[in-house]
Amino acid sequence: MSKIDLRKNIVQYMLERKQLAHISARVGIVLDITGSMQGLYKNGTVQEVVERILAVASKFDDNGALDVWVYDHEFSRLPAVTEQDFNSYVTTQILKNKNIHKFGRNNEPLVMEDVIKKYTVEEQSSLPAFIIFINDGGAVKSTKKVIVESAIQPIFWQFVGIGNSDFEVLKKLDSMEGRIVDNANFIHLEDISAVSDEMLYDQLLNEFPMWIQAATEKRIIR
Template identity: 45%
Template sequence: MQLQRGQKIKLVDLTSLLQITVGLVANIPSGMTIDISCFGIDAQDKLSDDRYFIFYNQKNSPCGSLTSLGSQAGDNEQFQIDLAKLPATIRKLVFTMTIDGQGSMSQLQQSYLRLLENEREIARFSFTGADFDAEKAIMVGELYFKDVWRFAAVGQGFNGGLSALLKHFGGEEATSEENVEAVIQPPPADIIGKLGENISKGFSALVGRMTEKTATPKPTVETSVTTTAVPKKAKLVSLEKQIEKEAPHLVNLAKTLMVSLEKKNLQDIVASVVLVLDASGSMSRQYEKGDVQLVVDKVVPLALHFDDDGKLETWAFAKKQKQLSAVTLKNVKDYVKREWGGWSSWMYHLNAYSNNEPVVMRDIISTFRVSKLPVYVIFISDGGVGYDDQIEKLLVESSHYPIFWQFVGLGGSNYGILERFDKMRGRKVDNCNFFALDDIKRISDKELYDRLLNEFPQWLIEAKKVGVLR
């Protein structure tokens, strides 16, 4: 099977086995060197255990689930993967290419990542330098667990090489050799003894590489979308002062948000942010408990950072829909109790006995289809989704527009098509994501922001490449 950039597929649709081989080839000019690695990432998209970083000087994971086989069967590098042996803490395997020395990924000739079952090729993702510019690293593809194991053909480039990759996976950018060593520590001595001295050498080599780059600017993910002209430090200080003055209860949220924005390299992005609130009758308990107001509080700092007009455009929907007044720092306090007579009034006027997602989606598409900025929609629902066909058609249609949909399930069930985005066909670009929360009060602000921003950066890149964003 030939996979396209951005395509996702269940592994079970390719093989019934959990033991597979991943082979990669980078066709490069003479004199250019590329290192191929595998990062074992946890549920928070972090490299929380350095022993699951497999590269040229660390060939095996401690449990034997990941093994670097080196050059095999025409591939520059092969990794033998046993998903059944992976610890539950590792939820994603990311396969990367990094230039060591001079050159850029635009110089790549026909290259690929392929999946093999017992030496038989079952899928391939091909790419060339035409897909990249001056990037020094590529996140080629990933195996990830989402109910079942799946594969995604990513093809995402990074300007900063290894340093940018480590930062993307939760590491800290080093400013001195001492700081690097504090962030990336070798495994404990007893583990080194078991695995051999190559691990220690490998981490020393990694530290050495990062130290050589300490004089270079902070690496960023190449998104090629409109950014603000305000330096990010000045913007952060200004934003914090504004929040402290007008909505001091949101100051800590703004600080936590900045950590997630920097990790995702989104601190300079300008975008319109839209919030959609389910006002059907089944949401009554969520409004009464203050959970919906809590959602508004947590999204406002995101809108203030992305959107230079300082407003969070907001809709409510049940059987009918209505665009509410935009949320700002001046009206955010008790917004769901005060706006348009309060949430109980919303339910009355919008016929709360059913929820009709398509009606509000159509209005948002009509409003933002010609937007000159990326539009990031956070869509809150407690489930009971029953218009699967219409929702799918609207998502396919809006994949041609600069609109990204982040659906969030809030304390409900029966989310229908929202849980089956990976099977959706016909979209110009993957333009939506979904996750569910049983209780928003039980998730940390940091984890919430990380999850909200998990797929938005990749959409920015892909939407730019296919011409959805200018």
Template identity: 30%
Template sequence: MALSLDKISEQAPGLLSLAKTASQAVDLSGLNGQKAKVAVALDYSGSMNRVYSSGAMQRLVEKALALATQFDDDGAIDFFIFDSKAAYLGEISIDDFAGSVGRLTKGRNMGSTNYADAFLTIRDHFGFAQSAPPKTGFFGLRKAQPVTTPAQSTPADLPVYVLFLTDGAPDNESKAVRALTEVSTAPIFWKFLSIGSQSMAFLEKLDTLTERFVDNANYEPIGDVDAISDAVLFNKMLTEFPDWLKEARNKDLIQ
């Protein structure tokens, strides 16, 4: 159930305009009444320093929170970052969103770009870990395994929508491919966004992987976070999410 605009106006008036625009995008996508848990995973590599210092990541998180109010009435999102490793930094809610990105990342050093750890950390955080550890090969790398069954025995009550933003390819592309394939058995949809002047070939590759249990990701280049209109951004955020929900239900990942 969506959080009412009246409650948002009362508790977080600074989000009201964004929530109205998000509501319109949800209407257009045909997702009225859909429930989902929303999370954000942000690249915290050194090349992102300027984007954080400009406040652009804070503004993006506020837009993700506004979208979350349309899918979940708890008024909160789960906040993850990934650099050399991934980390869950806590919830951001309509009560404490102001300055939340700076507050939660304070004291953390920027690193490299580890997609694989982000995929697996987020899956495990939401309780969808595989029942048995995947086999490993030389040097401890995960072997590609046939993806044929859901991660859980019964459909999940709520799907998870993850907004995943980066400005570059990962340190280890093969590990990222294996991890995204592995987490395709979990009820998680990954919305990849890239910033920068050009689209990212590796994210396009992840968007079109064929070995997955379901097509669990979509990629949209957005360039400058602050240059794109809110309406266009919300529409991009929702692209292919309805298709994934249908496929996930057909394969008993979600109710």
């Protein structure tokens, strides 16, 4: 079996264990491309992250595609990645793409607003959106405002902190008030390349089931 097929099997197991096997969702990944991320792009870590998250989209998503954004203080919405074209995706679609602004400073709200626009304006659907947001620190405080305001939307934000930053803003997501439902979670994986697929998928899918239930009860998901 190919590596993607093995990972899909692990995702399927996790979905069944967490009683999510019956759920369909649109899946997106938002990739930090600020200056401190340069090494992780060049050593293949980000490519590996995309491939690992693609397995989630392949089992969850209605079309098996993983929607992709990158951001620093600007952002780009990129072509979705699929099982047919994931090889060298980061090199061809990101690093060699001269239209993408790279290795600047953080501005999370800008890209988050585009994610919301895609799933709630451009492509309205009865399916929820599961957004995996990769960040290596320095998230701006106004990120919290976007999360609070988007709590009424069928979007769940799963933030993944990588590296050894303190993640001051993201660590407070679960204690944020003023939301109809808790629509965000944060996990910290200092060295994501050292985390097994089983542990990664287990943690990624830890709070999503609770949000599905709460969002359904509040009729955010219909």
